[in-house]
Amino acid sequence: MTSTASPEPVTDDVPFLDIADPNFDFNSSAVASAQAKSWYAESPVGPVVLRYAEGQELLRDPRLGHGGTRLIDMQGITEGPVYDWYVSMIVTFDGEEHRRLRSLVTKAFTVRMINDLRPFIRAQAERLTDHIESVDVCEFVDDFGNPLPLAAMCQLLGVPGEDYATFKNWTMDIGLVLSFAHGGDVPARVEAAVVGLYDYVGALMDRKSAEPGNDLISALLAAQRDEGRVSRDEVLNLIVTLMFAAHDATRHQLANAMVTFSQHPDQWRLLGRRPELAAQAVEEVMRWSPSARTVLRWAEEDFDYHGLHITKGETVIVMTPATHRDPRAYRNPDSFDITVPRQTPPLQFGGGPHTCLGAALARAELGEALLVLARRLGPPSIAGPVTWRPPIGIYGPEMLPLRFG
Template structure:
């Protein structure tokens, strides 16, 4: 890791167990400089620079380097993560993304919306009793899991085992947390690899109108669009992308509204605000709290000498509260029209393919919940992961109204 060129650059200790990107010191650092130093390399704190660098072709994901940084040099986690679509660039990335674009059609998203609404209403029924509920366990996990399984053509009887694995895949961006993270992640990858192989065989024998069947058809075409190993990796990665971040975003939305009950009541009265509410909860408390990149070459950017191999982290939550990019950036307001998009879906060639689906899921969930239930109140302690990577409480004890 190279030393920052500017003297007196702010330092943020993201390894301190008490550290949070909501701390005043983060915004003091943001006012002083567009980046800060940390034990994990440079932290990009402002929106404009984070947006620029997410689009900069001189920066890459470099999955191999990311694994090695955390002491993983082989095994099932490595073998899944390194070939993942987001860790490809250029022609390889365009080939795989082109395949996925054919599957994520506007038609398929439109067909899913009534199912999403139906699931949101069914899950809300369980919360409508005035009691205390773990929102993550009773709603947050189940809605995106049901949608993902419907999208992929997974049988309902497989949901439970599938859900445990998918919930643990997001730990790949929390490897610095220690504990049993690696063991849980390895178990999830092994389980989902086996299931993906079973799913491929099932769709070869019994194709249906689902995304898995579309991908299997491309594999069966035999024209080199995708190999079986790539297909299995795509399916496992889809599981991760479609479930983990959305379940956390739903929980994060509840935390945000528990702190702003007037906004919840407003949404209940004006359901047409649902789309803006989705954008605001993603801005205010994103489930993807940070996005990393490695420098593929030496270059200069806004006074910083970036050296090949440098590790940069785009601090999404801090950047999305940057007053240079947002009017009243420190205010949670579902009526606000924001002029710039959220960063948690990435930018440029690697912009998340599932962004539209995530917005539909969160929007339908919020409109149903706010119409049926009073404002959420957090009624127990929350445990959050470390500040980098996927963000959201593992359990969320709530009472509505």
């Protein structure tokens, strides 16, 4: 089922949703009511897109950009290693600069490379499941959700196994870059992670230049030499950014999947009996409980869109939990069902030129993980208090005690 945005008039009484409230519920009845009334709602941050078709259109609208440094500026970061890394990231650029950097990654990071990685991902999932199977209660994030994408990322990049533990802390902490507002030791942890990753990856690039291997860093360096349009510092930034994106979002999506299946045990048993449903299960999990709750864009100019005047510099937020349950785009959207082929892709990977480069890798990791876990273990159930990541940025459990079967 697909949906096309139509110029539906907006009512005079536009709904308001306080998404800045730390206790805001993205799946509340207030959100559903607002979606039924209007394609968008007002918020303290900017207009929030609630319907799929409008969200899909706006994510591809050239009048909306990725915002450059706005997101990091909102965190109060104006200088230092974290700022220098973030403002040079591929996601902060639009137009020709973005195309130049993205073309290098797409040339090196191929579908074949991801498919070649699948047996390794499956073997890691089997190994991690051995431990889960041996205990009554596991801490899923520590025992599976964290180490699986970490191992896959390190294997992809050619990081030696003995360095996985070091990478674990860095790649977890760098994911907090959008959570500086929570204070505490977060700023120090993010800065240490950025500095550590830059030093390590720089040295690893030097080794790969001298002795290339069958890994992504070697492929990126080869592509850089062929194209000659991307500097060494830009390749270094790309690799650190890939680490930031590849680990954090996937570990939270894996944990979100376990929470979802704990609420739908019959769907878990079905997946265990019918492994051919794994790809659909991945899409349904991402639709039902996306790890990226908001996708942000910024207006590059003044323009009008379906009754809403958007001002240059204004933030536009696509609320994925709402768009993923829009009845105009999905049949029975409030039902979690892995047997339903969902032809409408989730919006958490963005859209247009900025569609997430790691989407295929994330799907591969989720698919292999769910296949192994559902085949070997009974349905998960929550076995203790769950702690959650702050709602701004990537969202999911930080601690998730589970009992399987």
